[in-house]
Amino acid sequence: MSEYVLQTHNLTKSFKGSKALDNVNLTIRKGSIYGFIGQNGAGKSTLIRIAAGLAFPTAGTVELFGETGGTGLVAARKRIGSIIESPALFPQMTAYENVEANRLLRGIPGKDSVRKVLEIVGLEGTGRKKAKNFSLGMKQRLGLAISLLGDPEFLILDEPTNGLDPMGVVEMRELLKRLNSERGITILISSHILSELYLLASHYGIIHHGELLEQLTVKELNEKCQQYVHIKVDEPAKAASVIQNKLDTTDFEVMPGGVIRLYAHLGHPGKVSTTLAASGLEIQEFMPMGEDLESFFTKRIGGAW
Incomplete structure (x- = not known):
């Protein structure tokens, strides 16, 4: 069984002589x-x-769940859910009716699956409210509910937070995290909001003019950006022990002057500060440091973002 959900091999797509994807x-x-x-x-x-x-x-070729062509690739695509561009919704229908219509169109058995996916995205209580009266965030969550029909193992999401207000962005991020951690769903997500991706993604791919410039893990990204939390407390030695034992990481350095550079838990600064304070430490300085992520990507593509 393949350890990869998706692989592409020298994938190329040309439009009128211009390459949208280049190997x-x-x-x-x-x-x-x-x-x-x-x-x-x-x-x-x-x-x-x-x-x-x-x-x-x-x-070139696409490989999904180890399948590269014919009936195998067709079957593999049944294990995918997706939101590509804006969700296609029936504006005069309720959330339940929209999901049920998609279930019937796709031939997915079991009406109970409709209630299940609406509960997952938090839309089970919308009653008779029509989709045309939903907020943009609710419409995105309804689109996600439809993509979850059939219990997909892989979600493909193209700009799922585009146009959402800050609260909607947070709700979508937390929902996707839960789908990944609790249900083991692999997620491919494209986005222009780099700061938001940093709080969500475990791996990254950078594409520019159809060429895949680089793939890297969040750990590799942090190393290249030298992202860390700058921490100054009244007892550096005690803080080092707390970080190692209570935050379960050795990925930090104690610098001259007792300043600590913490390279782990970058997405959870509140947990770090709370743990240090709960251990009786006086936090004098606490701030993220290092190269801005947007600057890193801008440099990588060789121009303005």
Whole structure:
């Protein structure tokens, strides 16, 4: 059984002589959240559409769950859920009616699955309210509910937080984290919001003018960016012991002057500060440091983001 959900092999897509994808070799491991980063026109949506079976490559192959063609690839795509561009909803229907209509269209057995996916995304209590009266965040969650029909193992999401207000972005992020951690769903997510991707993704791919420039884990990204939390407390030795034993990491340094550079738990600064304070330490300085993520990606693509 393949350890990868998605692999592309020299994937190329040309439009009127111009390459939207140029020999792309992308790999997404099972259980990961893969942040796909690139400017408009970089090739993100083209690759996503090919992976979902909505477009065909000019050259190269797509491998899903170890399947590369024929009936095997068709069957593998049944294990995928996706939101590509805006969710296609029936505006005059309720949330339940929208999901039920999609269930019937796709031939998915079991009406109970409708209630199940609405509960997962928090829309089980919308009653007779029509989709046309939903907020943008609710519409995105309804689209996600539809994509979860059939219990997919892999979600492909193209700009799922686009246009959401800050609260909607947070809700979507937490929902995707739960789907990944509690249900083991692998997620491919493209987004322009780099700070948001950093709080969500475990792996990254950077694409520019159809070329996949780099793939890296969040740990590798932190090392390249030298991201860390700068911590100054009244008892550095005690803080080092607390970090190692209570936060369960040795990924830190005690610098001259007793300043601690913590390279772990970057996405959970509140947990770090709370743990230190609960251990009786006086926190004098506490701030994220290092190169800005947006600056890193801008440098990597060789121009303005």
